[in-house]
Amino acid sequence: xxxxxxxxxxxxxxxxxxxxxxxxxxxxxxxxxxxxxxxxxxxxxxxxxxxxxxxxxxxxxxxxxxxxxxxxxxxxxxxxxxxxxxxxxxxxxxxxxxxxxxxxxxxxxxxxxxxxxxxxxxxxxxxxxxxxxxxxxxxxxxxxxxxxxxxxxxxxxxxxxxxxxxxxxxxxxxxxxxxxxxxxxxxxxxxxxxxxxxxxxxxxxxxxxxxxxxxxxxxxxxxxxxxxxxxxxxxxxxxxxxxxxxxxxxxxxxxxxxxxxxxxxxxxxxxxxxxxxxxxxxxxxxxxxxxxxxxxxxxxxxxxxxxxxxxxxxxxxxxxxxxxxxxxxxxxxxxxxxxxxxxxxxxxxxxxxxxxxxxxxxxxxxxxxxxxxxxxxxxxxxxxxxxxxxxxxxxxxxxxxxxxxxxxxxxxxxxxxxxxxxx
Amino acid sequence: xxxxxxxxxxxxxxxxxxxxxxxxxxxxxxxxxxxxxxxxxxxxxxxxxxxxxxxxxxxxxxxxxxxxxxxxxxxxxxxxxxxxxxxxxxxxxxxxxxxxxxxxxxxxxxxxxxxxxxxxxxxxxxxxxxxxxxxxxxxxxxxxxxxxxxxxxxxxxxxxxxxxxxxxxxxxxxxxxxxxxxxxxxxxxxxxxxxxxxxxxxxxxxxxxxxxxxxxxxxxxxxxxxxxxxxxxxxxxxxxxxxxxxxxxxxxxxxxxxxxxxxxxxxxxxxxxxxxxxxxxx
Numbered sequence: 001x002x003x004x005x006x007x008x009x010x011x012x013x014x015x016x017x018x019x020x021x022x023x024x025x026x027x028x029x030x031x032x033x034x035x036x037x038x039x040x041x042x043x044x045x046x047x048x049x050x051x052x053x054x055x056x057x058x059x060x061x062x063x064x065x066x067x068x069x070x071x072x073x074x075x076x077x078x079x080x081x082x083x084x085x086x087x088x089x090x091x092x093x094x095x096x097x098x099x100x101x102x103x104x105x106x107x108x109x110x111x112x113x114x115x116x117x118x119x120x121x122x123x124x125x126x127x128x129x130x131x132x133x134x135x136x137x138x139x140x141x142x143x144x145x146x147x148x149x150x151x152x153x154x155x156x157x158x159x160x161x162x163x164x165x166x167x168x169x170x171x172x173x174x175x176x177x178x179x180x181x182x183x184x185x186x187x188x189x190x191x192x193x194x195x196x197x198x199x200x201x202x203x204x205x206x207x208x209x210x211x212x213x214x215x216x217x218x219x220x221x222x223x224x225x226x227x228x229x230x231x232x233x234x235x236x237x238x239x240x241x242x243x244x245x246x247x248x249x250x251x252x253x254x255x256x257x258x259x260x261x262x263x264x265x266x267x268x269x270x271x272x273x274x275x276x277x278x279x280x281x282x283x284x285x286x287x288x289x290x291x292x293x294x295x296x297x298x299x300x301x302x303x304x305x306x307x308x309x310x311x312x313x314x315x316x317x318x319x320x321x322x323x324x325x326x327x328x329x330x331x332x333x334x335x336x337x338x339x340x341x342x343x344x345x346x347x348x349x350x351x352x353x354x355x356x357x358x359x360x361x362x363x364x365x366x367x368x369x370x371x372x373x374x375x376x377x378x379x380x381x382x383x384x385x386x387x388x389x390x391x392x393x394x395x396x397x398x399x400x401x402x403x404x405x406x407x408x409x410x411x412x413x414x415x416x417x418x419x420x421x422x423x
Numbered sequence: 424x425x426x427x428x429x430x431x432x433x434x435x436x437x438x439x440x441x442x443x444x445x446x447x448x449x450x451x452x453x454x455x456x457x458x459x460x461x462x463x464x465x466x467x468x469x470x471x472x473x474x475x476x477x478x479x480x481x482x483x484x485x486x487x488x489x490x491x492x493x494x495x496x497x498x499x500x501x502x503x504x505x506x507x508x509x510x511x512x513x514x515x516x517x518x519x520x521x522x523x524x525x526x527x528x529x530x531x532x533x534x535x536x537x538x539x540x541x542x543x544x545x546x547x548x549x550x551x552x553x554x555x556x557x558x559x560x561x562x563x564x565x566x567x568x569x570x571x572x573x574x575x576x577x578x579x580x581x582x583x584x585x586x587x588x589x590x591x592x593x594x595x596x597x598x599x600x601x602x603x604x605x606x607x608x609x610x611x612x613x614x615x616x617x618x619x620x621x622x623x624x625x626x627x628x629x630x631x632x633x634x635x636x637x638x639x640x641x642x643x644x645x646x647x648x649x650x651x652x653x654x655x656x657x658x659x660x661x662x663x664x665x666x667x668x669x670x671x672x673x674x675x676x677x678x679x680x681x682x683x684x685x686x687x688x689x690x691x692x693x694x695x696x697x698x699x700x701x702x703x704x705x
Contacts, residue, residue: 161455163590174589177580180514180600272665275599292585296669304587311590 002064003139003338005098006071006090007047007054010112013089014310021079021086023048025129032079032135034355039070045136045144047105047126051112058139063409064094093405099143099338100331106147107154109323115160115316120151139338142285150172150330154323162319163312169200170308171204171279171300175247176299178277188212188245189230189253190238190259192220193303195281199249204228212245214238215254230308239263248278250286259287264297281305335404343399346412349421351392353405395419425542432496432541435471436534438464439499443527446520450598453595462510462519465526469503472496472530479545488557489546497558499526499533501565505609509569515605517595521572551574556623563620564683565657566613570606571680577602577673603669606676607662614655621652647686654679 008018023031023046035055042059055071072090076083093101106123127144130136136144155161164170179185185218187208190202192215200211211230214237215221221232228233233241242248243265252258259278268276273296280287280301292299300308328402362384366377395415415421442464448458476496479487487493506522509515548554576596583593588659598604628639639645658675661667 162453163594173594176598177589177593178584178599178603180598254537273668274665275669295671298584299588307587308589311588404530 002062002067002094002407003056003058003065003098003143004064004071004094005054005056005094005101006075007052007087008089008091009054009110012084012091017086017089018051018053020052020081021053021075021159023053023078028129029133031074031347032133033131033308034078035070035074036135038074039067040318042067042070042141044135045126045130045140047123049122052110053103054105056098056140057141058137058143061409064092064407068092068094076397095415096331096335099334100327102143102147103150103327103330103334104324107149107323107327108151109154109320109327113165113166114313114320115162117155117161120148120155120182123147123151123234132273139341142337144175145216146330146334150327153330154326157326158319158322160316160319160323163315165316167195167203167281167302167305168311170305170312171199171249172202172325174279174298174300174308175203175277176206178275179246182206184209184210185246186210186212186244187247187249188241189224190213190214190248190286191225191254191282193253193281194247195250196251197224199279199281200224200228203247208247212241214241239266246274246276248276250278250280251282252286254282254286255284255379256287257285259291261288261291261294264291264294279305339400339403339408341401342408346421347396347399348416350415350419351394353391353419353421354388358384424435424478424482428475428482429541431471431478432492432537433477433534435468435475435499438471439523439527439530440470443467443524446523446527449520449595450592453483454686458516461523462507462516465503465519465523466507468530469500472500476500479541483544483573485545485547486554488548488554488561490540492533492540493545494561495501495529495533495537497561499530501562502526502568504612505562505565505569509605514601515597517597518573518576518602518605521576522569525568525572525618552623552627556620556627559616559620559623563613563617566609567680567683568615570613570676571607573602573606573609574673574676575610577606578670578677581670583672599669603672606673606692607659608661610650610655610662610676614652614659617648617655618652619646623654644690647690649659651679651683666667 005198028046030366031046032044036042039057039059040062042057045056047054057067057071072083106120108115108119111119138144164173175182185208187203188194211228211234213221213225213230214233214235216235218232218234278287278297278299283302285301287299291297362381399415442461445457445461445464449461476487488497491697506519546688580593580596580599580602583589593654628635632639
């Protein structure tokens with residue numbers, strides 16, 4: 001029995017290589033069938049995302065090296081790329097390492113952005129695609145079910161998904177930590193940069209009350225306002241409307257600061273000191289930093305937002321260590337279960353073989369000793385049974401032990417040869 | 424009855440202690456179950472102290488409000504009752520980690536010094552107006568205590584935002600606007616209650632002026648209570664008028680609460696809580 005994974009990810013291969021070796025949703029069913037046929041009916045799952053292409057294989061009799069060779073051949077032939085072009089970027093894991101790898105992937109510990117939640121859905125989709133094609137077997141099914149439960153445990157028992165890691169999401173989180181609800185708040189957008197639109201989009205999706213758009217070009221202001229159901233305002237009227245803004249996103253291309261503390265002091269006075277959240281994502285900055293010293297005004301510029309993102313990422317990395325311990329435990333449990341499952345047919349077959357020998361020999365012996373009483377015949381029967389059980393005891397324990405430390409295929413193959421068992 | 428009262432009292436203090444420890448754990452680590460445990464333990468502690476209060480009332484047939492042990496226990500019970508009422512809003516539950524530790528500290532001190540007070544009869548309060556006066560005063564103090572702690576949470580949140588460090592506990596506490604709303608609700612309830620308490624107290628003192636002396640209204644306790652009422656009125660109405668908001672309001676409420684505590688402590692330690700202060704001095 002062998003379990004293996006062959007693949008490449010954002011660390012081992014370039015984006016270009018990942019694109020070339022990836023499988024589209026349309027290609028996947030055919031690729032699964034192809035791989036299954038090549039690997040003699042192995043259980044297979046193909047995970048293909050922007051950041052990784054991985055082929056998971058399990059076979060009851062084939063060794064890991066052969067499984068990996070089939071996977072590499074599929075990648076090369078399917079995409080018509082010589083193996084020499086991508087061989088260095090490939091990694092392969094066997095046995096418990098393959099189990100741990102899948103659990104790390106599903107738990108987002110191996111992701112480009114640690115803690116992102118998308119990967120679990122992608123692993124789930126890959127598994128469903130394989131199931132639909134009837135490409136999974138009992139072990140693959142159990143392996144992926146365990147991967148989902150480990151991933152859920154990592155997410156629920158650690159804070160790996162806490163804290164946003166995109167600038168626009170962080171800005172929205174900060175707004176939510178100032179205001180009770182966003183539905184009655186007004187967002188003012190100053191300028192029309194890409195980042196300000198992204199932030200506006202995030203706030204709009206969270207249901208902000210109203211949107212005011214100011215731009216040097218009133219046409220551009222109208223265009224953006226129309227997209228977000230907002231109100232276009234002439235740039236010259238900034239001071240007249242500034243007090244209306246609960247959240248101000250500023251990203252003009254002005255070469256110097258255009259918003260000064262005095263303007264905000266006045267605006268805060270007019271809004272009865274209700275808090276204002278100012279997001280200055282312009283470079284150079286639109287808002288004089290001294291404005292941040294005003295009470296009830298919370299000013300964040302691009303560097304501040306980046307710093308929050310970095311802190312959130314670092315917190316996630318810390319949580320990833322806790323997640324790794326959960327993954328290790330899960331992998332150990334699965335490997336233990338797998339060992340029992342794998343060893344079972346060989347142990348059963350070994351016991352059956354020895355008992356068949358015992359019965360044959362017992363029959364011969366009893367036929368040669370017709371004078372034995374019924375009690376004596378029974379005693380001889382018990383004796384042979386005890387001998388067989390004693391002979392079986394040690395190999396049964398040792399097989400379970402050895403397949404935990406060595407390649408199960410090799411161990412079981414050796415046992416089968418030693419005891420002359422049929423495959 | 425006395426034994427049941429003792430058991431309920433010390434069990435209540437122990438539960439508050441556990442609630443305080445759980446709250447500190449929650450401040451340190453984000454575990455929703457720890458927060459649930461904090462709230463549940465504080466609730467259970469309050470129930471035990473309330474039972475001890477009832478047992479003591481039944482045992483001595485006197486409303487137990489006059490000894491330090493009774494006062495602290497009553498204050499903890501009322502504070503927890505208001506806290507539990509606030510906690511019905513899920514987005515303010517994390518505030519329990521600001522409320523529980525000081526209550527736990529208070530209960531620890533009470534458990535350490537309450538022995539004599541607990542097993543002696545409380546002083547009789549002369550008449551229902553006085554019982555109402557004292558009871559309402561404790562409820563008002565409980566509201567001011569919670570407002571003080573909420574303002575501490577506001578200052579913490581606001582500082583974190585200003586220093587661009589919005590991680591950890593910051594992410595678990597309510598939004599600034601929510602804290603402001605909670606704060607103003609607590610003051611909005613505490614301030615009129617306190618004024619009503621003063622009016623009731625003044626009415627009672629007026630009827631008892633032969634006993635308290637002609638200048639009872641000049642006693643430090645009365646003057647300071649009057650100053651506190653004015654402070655609350657100014658704070659509340661300035662906030663309502665939009666002239667005091669955010670960190671300034673939070674600082675003012677917090678400093679006001681600390682000043683209130685300090686003044687009452689000084690009065691208690693110097694034995695100046697008598698209404699006959701000027702009479703006694705002359």
